[in-house]
Amino acid sequence: MTTTHSHGGRLLADIGGTHARFAYQCAAGGPLASVVVWPVTRFPSLLDALRHYVDSLAPQRVAMAAIAIANPVVDDAVHMTNHDWSFSQRELREALGLRQLCVVNDFTALALALPTLPEAHRRQVGGSTPVEGAAIGLIGAGTGLGVSGLLPDGRGGWLPLAGEGGHVTWPAITPRERLVFDGLVRRHGHASAERVCSGSGLLGTFGLLCEADRVTHDITTAAAVSDAALSHAHPQALEALALFCGVLGAVAGNLALTLGARGGVYIGGGIVPRLGNWFDGSPFRERFEAKGRFGDYLRPIPVWVITAPESPALQGVASLLDSLD
Template sequence: MVHDNEINLHADLHDDEHAVVADIGGTNARFCRINLTTFEIDRIEVFACADYPTLTDVMVAYRESQDVPLEHVAIAIACPVESDSIQMTNHHWKFSIRGVRKALGLKNFIVLNDFAAAAMSVVTLKDDEKIQIGGGAAQPKAPVAVVGAGTGLGVGHLIRISKDEVMPLPGEGGHADWAPTTEKEWAIHRFFASRYGRVSAERLLSGPGLEGLYLAIANYHGREARPLNAATIGKLALNGHDTLALETVNQFFASLGSFAGNLALTLNTRGGVYIAGGIVPKLLPLMAHSEFRTRFEHKGRFCDIAEAIPCYVIKAEHPGLRGVGQYLKQKLEKKRGKA
């Protein structure tokens, strides 16, 4: 669900069509100013969430630091957005959307789930801001899926409502059960289950998941391995200095392919499956030689459908900021009677 306090949404903007948008996670809050015509962003500033008692405090800090008026504001946030009351999952901030709007005198204030914002960013992407990984041509009016591996595993969808309006569908698909399909994957499943009980897709397809996979695969081969962080595993795999790291990354891509293919079938996303998040772009040189696309298409009687659906890796910087800006723009245009 998207909650945007729509009853009080104003359609006016400054002549320069600027707004303030933010992408807020459990650790950092990234703010910027965005031009809602060109989607160019500037005045980017990142704040440590732990340094501020409330969301309102960090918004005031941005306004004072950048000398930017807070009138039209939209934020993407890493937690469910289902009502006026917001409680962050991995941070202590809790706030009322209406309360923040009133306290700061905002004309518009929209709050989106972070992967609803990631889904909205798809319509802002230029051709050189995405890399196609297999499949055919995307169908412009068909649903889209977005999956992103980073600190966790985010999932969202996008559907077209009309010629000029799209709707993001946030979800918690990253917490669906992980389904092993090979003997090695069953061994990996047992390794994770011994630690966590239930094994979700996010347990593997994330930064912490990459670290766990490294140890699980070592255990499968009967090898001793010291824990490494995800960045180190990625670097070792890329430079070819560690066969275990390379096998770990290959397994990551194989499992991501299976998961992304499942998403494609769930909503028949002939508009494409977009890969966001911080991990995949850094490991992109290894993706082409992995099992990602093979596993994406390995869907039994529905292979033909899966083979036709394109995947894209998002190269654009700050897609969440652009996505939440796109949502605000769409809402304002609808109020003006343009949509």
């Protein structure tokens, strides 16, 4: 028999394709406590990970939970795109004895955190001053490519967007981009933005460039590609990282035009923040603005790299619970 806890705190989670982040909040507006980061491969299922975390909180109880997950959330059943976890929201709530459970896309949750993101937790890359009350864009590369945004609701608040913009067809412009594009179509049947702007995408792009140039290598991870690029140890690694940034800029510019995101565009995910100032001189900003007649429209739009030490998506799902509690 499952016991539902009517009194207790809040479990907050941000589940990506590589890491799972958890935090505990005693009540609405309270600080986040007991923050942990675990590799998703440590547990056979999300329920196992949640139970392990809840057990670690004893004697504190959990009455409600909000989970951000790197996956579309369209009905009760959730099957992760970039990991093998699957679950039923109803069964998860019942198994944990929760009064309330909310599950949203991870970038929808991250978007909810943007209005209160401290200035110290973001770094500007080009543009000037945001237009107050205008739409805001969000994009970020990690295990996958997340896309979201915020639209003004007309009452001083914001409406977060839930979508799968990382899977749009990416705009190949240069001959080398078209080479990679064609290689991705041969392998996958479709060349989505995520196939380039993600960890696996960076590694795959590097491999296709090496294959085209008949260059052998022993690099097997995206992190190793980045390291080789930043240290100028491998020409194709540097080219792959530059291509990654250029495509990310083109897709982010498309997002800004689509949303009218004159309130700025934020970059989340784990890859870009690790590039530091190198990213500022990458092709990102040039490609962001390279929209022909609408270059002048995009030029003043600021882009910020999110540099928060902890996942802002945890604050985002906390604000979601605030709105429902």
